[in-house]
Amino acid sequence: MLEDRVKNWPRGGDFHTDPLCQERISPFITRELRRLHEYDDKRKIVCVESGMKPEEITYLFAPHSARAAHHARDLCKRIGLGDIEAMNVYWQIMLHDIGKTRLPVNIWDRIEKPEPGSQIYIQRKTHPELGADAIRKEFSDNLDHWFIKQAIEIALLHHEKMDGTGQFKIPGEELSLPVRLAIIVDAFDGGQYLRPHHVDANKAPAEGIANAFGKKPYPPSHHLGENRRDVSIPGVLQRMCNKKGAGHFDMELLDAFEEMMLEQYHAKQKATNAYEKWDLEN
Numbered sequence: 001m002l003e004d005r006v007k008n009w010p011r012g013g014d015f016h017t018d019p020l021c022q023e024r025i026s027p028f029i030t031r032e033l034r035r036l037h038e039y040d041d042k043r044k045i046v047c048v049e050s051g052m053k054p055e056e057i058t059y060l061f062a063p064h065s066a067r068a069a070h071h072a073r074d075l076c077k078r079i080g081l082g083d084i085e086a087m088n089v090y091w092q093i094m095l096h097d098i099g100k101t102r103l104p105v106n107i108w109d110r111i112e113k114p115e116p117g118s119q120i121y122i123q124r125k126t127h128p129e130l131g132a133d134a135i136r137k138e139f140s141d142n143l144d145h146w147f148i149k150q151a152i153e154i155a156l157l158h159h160e161k162m163d164g165t166g167q168f169k170i171p172g173e174e175l176s177l178p179v180r181l182a183i184i185v186d187a188f189d190g191g192q193y194l195r196p197h198h199v200d201a202n203k204a205p206a207e208g209i210a211n212a213f214g215k216k217p218y219p220p221s222h223h224l225g226e227n228r229r230d231v232s233i234p235g236v237l238q239r240m241c242n243k244k245g246a247g248h249f250d251m252e253l254l255d256a257f258e259e260m261m262l263e264q265y266h267a268k269q270k271a272t273n274a275y276e277k278w279d280l281e282n
């Protein structure tokens with residue numbers, strides 16, 4: 001039962017009152033988020049090398065980290081954790097992708113999806129380790145600190161899978177609940193943003209790919225064009241639950257996340273519909 005497992009959630013301190021968190025970790029997070037923003041800006045400049053337009057880059061790493069952190073905080077509360085645990089994990093997840101900024105800026109924005117085993121593919125896959133190393137290096141004198149330990153674990157393991165086929169082949173039983181939660185919120189946010197290769201290869205001819213990416217301005221992420229991957233909230237959740245499923249995710253945790261996100265989605269739809277109706281009548 002998820003309820004019982006939540007009782008064993010690692011208890012640390014409180015990010016907002018812990019002296020190390022406030023004096024050193026908080027400024028470190030601010031610096032790293034700024035670095036991610038600057039890195040995103042550089043991506044928009046160098047992407048033209050590979051034939052992309054700056055406006056075609058919709059999956060920006062700094063906003064992704066913030067959205068993943070927000071979802072993590074909400075999910076923590078949803079599964080019965082308190083504000084302190086929710087905010088601790090919120091700040092830890094802000095750091096999960098900082099390893100990306102330690103890599104060449106021109107490896108992310110490519111029209112073609114890199115082949116497994118290619119140099120770019122291998123380079124991209126090193127970002128969890130580079131992120132964990134960056135935190136270790138910065139806090140080498142405090143590696144036993146509760147926040148640092150969990151932040152390193154999340155940065156290092158956020159691309160693992162429950163069936164043990166992830167990057168480091170860590171079996172699911174060895175993945176902590178905070179790591180499992182990070183895996184879900186990270187994959188969900190990543191799945192909401194179209195990348196150039198997100199066309200249905202079975203349906204799309206070569207010109208379909210060019211049409212879908214390149215000739216037209218990049219569509220908003222919720223636009224479901226012909227041959228495009230469904231990146232709506234229900235679409236992403238459906239892919240996570242039914243296609244990737246238990247091999248990738250902790251399904252009890254994913255069920256709770258799905259329920260929460262669909263509730264938020266339907267509430268937003270309802271509000272939008274009510275507004276549109278009011279707008280038409282006034």
Ligand SMILES: [Fe+2]
Pocket residue numbers: 096097127128158159
């Ligand atoms: Fe990542």
Ligand SMILES: [Fe+2]
Pocket residue numbers: 064068096097186
């Ligand atoms: Fe990520």
